[in-house]
Amino acid sequence: MCGLLVERAEELARLYAEHGNWNEVKEIWFDERLSNRSTRGSSQKIYRVLTSRFKNAPTALPNPSILPTIFDECQTTRDKAQILYLYLVSDDSLVRYVVHKYVARLAEGKPDPLNFSNETLVNILTQLKYSDGDSFDYAESTTERWCEGFRSVMREIGVLDGQQSVVGASPSIGDISLLVAMDYSYESDGDEWLTAPRGLLYLFQPENRWGELFDRVASTNAWEYVELQGALDVRPSDQPYSWVHDRGEN
Incomplete structure (x- = not known):
């Protein structure tokens, strides 16, 4: 990984x-x-x-x-990590499967939903069925390394705090990584994105935080609230990622 x-x-x-x-x-x-x-x-x-x-x-x-223009605007290494994490989830089907399971645990209100102990991770991995009918079948030592690698990523994006912790919490999101997560959500799911914003879900943001995050992006020039059929909706002010080019020209 x-x-x-x-x-x-x-x-x-x-x-x-x-x-x-x-x-x-x-x-x-x-x-x-x-x-x-x-x-x-x-x-x-x-x-x-x-x-x-x-x-x-x-x-x-x-x-x-x-990406270099985006990274130049990031305030912390964690912001950059949160952006790069979205590429990892998109590229690695096993990581994506596990992330989806944790998103579901968070949405269902499970106790300690972001528990990344080996026991919890292995329990999730053993539920995996491949399209050819095979099950997850890594050697124990390989599985342990994979679990530690997954926790390492969770530390980098701010879900886990410290080298020894295995139970995490929804991370704070920097302004630039939030803009990327929002544009990614909007571009991924079309008109349905607002009910399940993929970028926010992958960063383990519970639904009760979405309104606050929408307000944050709407306070920038990149996003705005618009009234559609009598209801407020939040949309990019221009094309997604247009704000990157604007910043690069400044």
């Missing part, structure tokens, strides 16, 4: 924004890694995993070429 690797992901995005060609990015990446005496094997794994997330990202997420 490799985690989010914020610094390396940001470096790859900046190289892609500069060169616009993944072949050139790959060549520069490995030249720099080898000159810094990194092993080619570890560099290949990191490059393969991170570029897969960028290359396979749905159009609802920002094109990697504009």
Whole structure:
């Protein structure tokens, strides 16, 4: 899984924004890694995993070429991590399955819904059925590593606090990661997005927080409240991610 690797992901995005060609990015990446005496094997794994997330990202997420402008506006590393996390969930079907299960636990009001202990994670994983009928069947040691990797991601996005904690809480969301999560939600689900905003759900925001988050984005130039059929709706002021280009020109 490799985690989010914020610094390396940001470096790859900046190289892609500069060169616009993944072949050139790959060549520069490995030249720099080898000159810094990194092993080619570890560099290949990191490059393969991170570029897969960028290359396979749905159009609802920002094109990697504009990520550097977005990152320049982020206040904290956590903000960047929350954005990169959306690419991970989109690219990794096992992570997405587990995240959906935790979203459901949160919506159903389960006790300690964001409990990421090995016991809870393994219980979720053993419920998984693949399309060919097979079940989840990792070796115990591999499963333990996967669980620790998943918790590491939860720490990076602010769900877990500290290295030892396994029970988390809904994280606070920075202004820029909130804008990305909202645009992603709007682009993903069309007219139905308001009843289940994907970006907010993936970041484990309970429904009773949505109104506050809608107010926050509506206070920016990027989103606004509009009246539709007698009810207030919140929509992008222009096309999703238009605010990125506006910031890049300032």
